[in-house]
Amino acid sequence: MLRSWQFIQTVIGVIFRHPVTGATIIPILPDGRIVLVRRQDTGQWGLPGGIVDWGENIPTTVKRELAEETGLELLKIRRLVGVYSSPDRDPRIHSISVLVEAEVQGDLGAKDTLEISQVQAFFQEDLPLGNLSHDHDRQIQDYLNGLTVLA
Template sequence: MRRYWRFITTVLGIVFRHPITGVTIIPVLSDGRIVLVKRQDTGQWGLPGGMVDWGEDIPNSVYRELEEETGLNLVKMKRLVGVYSAPDRDPRIHSISILIEAEAKGQLEVRDKLEISEVKAFLPEDLPLGNLSHDHDRQLKDYLNGVTMIA
């Protein structure tokens, strides 16, 4: 019995005491505008993205999250901008986010109404920097400055 308890606590520790992996996407339209989403929970603008599902790889997570949150289709993943892992980058959980620039096309449409209230495309100079959700201000600044970051 003790052996089983140790196994169960080890599995729970692995599941609940390790960071969760996710993707964050910088969707860029053909005219150069960058797409942001407004979160339902905080009312803040941010980049689309989410957790990698069990059995899913990063490219499929990017494709799925982009479509779910913005209604856009992935044309091509362009650049790995960075990996962000600060324990406080997401106020809900410790997560590691892989930031990817993506060429996107289609009609802007909120599909995940539980998480997202609005989707909008911004010219780079019009991005609402300064109060974005999570660490998306830093992520967008790194992208706009052309750096690749591991943080």
């Protein structure tokens, strides 16, 4: 019984005292436009992405989150853009986000309408930079500057 309680305490400690891992995606359509999503909770634009589910790897998370938040199909992960781990990058929780650039295709449309209110594709010069959710302004700037970042 004591060992079971110690195990439970350890699991609770891991869950509540360690960052959550997620994936963030820079989806690139065949015409070069970048897809952003508008969040229901803040009304801000941002990159699609989310938490890695139990038993998933990053590519599986990228594929699932793209489908849920944008309606798009993942063709290929082009490159790792960065890993963002600052404790204040997400106002809700300490999270580590793995940012990837991805080739995508399909018709835009959020499946998860509780989280996402709108999906839109932007040419680089039309991106609504300056007030994106979380640290997505920095993530997009790092991507546009061709950087690979560990932050």
